[in-house]
Amino acid sequence: MEKKKGSKKQKKRKANKHLVENTYFKRVEQLAKIKQKQDDDKATARLHSLNAVSKNNDCAIPSSDKIERMKSLRSMNSSGKVKTLEVEEHIPVSYPEVVLCVEVYHNKRRWSKIQEFLVLGHQTLTELKDKIYCLTDQVMQKAGKHDPSGYFLIEDIFFNDLRDPSAIDYSGPIFDWLRNSRDDALKKWESIITGELQQKQRAILGNVTPSKLPNFKTVDMHKTRFCDLRFQLGAGYLYCHQGDCKHTMVIRDMRLIHPEDVNNRAAYPIIIFQLKPRVQKCHVCKISRATKVTVDDKWARENPCYFCDYCFSLLHSSDESPLYAQFSVYDYVHD
Ligand SMILES: [Zn+2]
Ligand SMILES: [Zn+2]
CATH class of the missing domain: 3.30.40 (Herpes Virus-1)
Structure with a gap:
């Protein structure tokens, strides 16, 4: 009897133990789930804060990982962004090809960058012009006074957009002025190159070497490719359209294309930055x-x-x- 009793007790204890273990397992599973969720939340929060920091205040991270991030930005792989673009055509990029990073600035707030593009060396200047967004174009369109003319002034060459039969050669009056008011033009050029103060100092010292105006030329914009250009990285050039809406344009960077870039020529110029209006x-x-x-x-x-x-x-x-x-x-x- 006693034996039986003992075995009954043992059985009961075993069953109890089993029950307790089960509840423990369930509890542990629940805790594991909670922990996992917390980790996920933390990770997303960290991602958001990193994004915010990189967007608003890059100076706040002095460590080497900032430099790494800068490098990855510099490499300008916008393949992720571009995947979302719907480009129907596919024209494979012909190697070797050069990628240029071009910035366009606001016409009034001249320090404010409005757009940044990746453009291919074999693309024409007009391909870039057609992608530049400026409010003046829209205003003129609405007013029924849209003008398809425009030019880029890069180094000493005016690249005129004369594709449209009604387009005007904007550089014409500038060349007239250069011819007819040579002295004024020289003075203006001097003050641009040396600064007015320096010019006065040089005049007092009698050390005035007559400077020469650059030999300005004109070329058709649609016939010029970026690889045909002579330019300096980081120099401020000019984009002018709709009469006198002027923007500074800077070719910021240049490198060879690599397999991780978008390899569809039709996708370029790719907008990698657009100021939110x-x-x-x-x-x-x-x-x-x-x-x-x-x-x-x-x-x-x-x-x-x-x-x-x-x-x-x-x-x-x-x-x-x-x-x-x-x-x-x-x-x-x-x-
Ligand atoms: Zn404009
Ligand atoms: Zn209202």
Whole structure:
């Protein structure tokens, strides 16, 4: 009997032990899951913060890993970004090929870079021009006054875009000025090259060596490839379009193409940086994007004042007839 009792007790203990083990295992599994989730969350948080740092404040990381990151940026592999682009055509890049990194700056905020491209040595300058985004193009388009003309001034050559039959040779009046006002042109050139102060100092010292104007030339933009150009890396060149909308252009870097680059010629010039335009909200509802801007508008809170279409119509018209007309109104795209 006692034996039996003992075995019963043992069985009971064994069963208990089994039950406890099971609950422990379950508990451990749960904990492992929680831990895994925490690790994942931490990793994403770290990724976000790294991205934020690299976007906003590169100076904050002085360590060598910043340099590594800079290097990877410099290598300019935008293959990841480009995969999302929908390029239907596929033209294989012919080797050897050179990749140039070209920056274009804002026409008013001249220090602010608006776009950065990867362009191939065998591409023409017009291929780049067609990818440059400037608000002036849109404004002129809306006003029905779009002008297809334009030029790049690289070193001493004006590259004119004369593809369109209505295009104007913008460099013409500049050459006229150089011919007809040679003295003015020389003075201007002197002050650009040496700076006005230095020029005065040299005049006092009697050490004035007459400088020569560069021998400016003109070439068709669509007939020139980047590999035909003579240029200096990092020098500021000029892009001019729509009359006198001028942008600084810089060829920042240059290297041979490698297998990790996008090997589809049709995908180039690739935009690797695009400044996000600042867009005003409607100053009335403060929700919608502004589409109109009024100036000297007596019922508006501000001058100039931004409106969405709906708020503009509410304030300025009743049953589609205007309420008052003592203001100027313009279409608004972005700042
Ligand atoms: Zn422009
Ligand atoms: Zn509104």
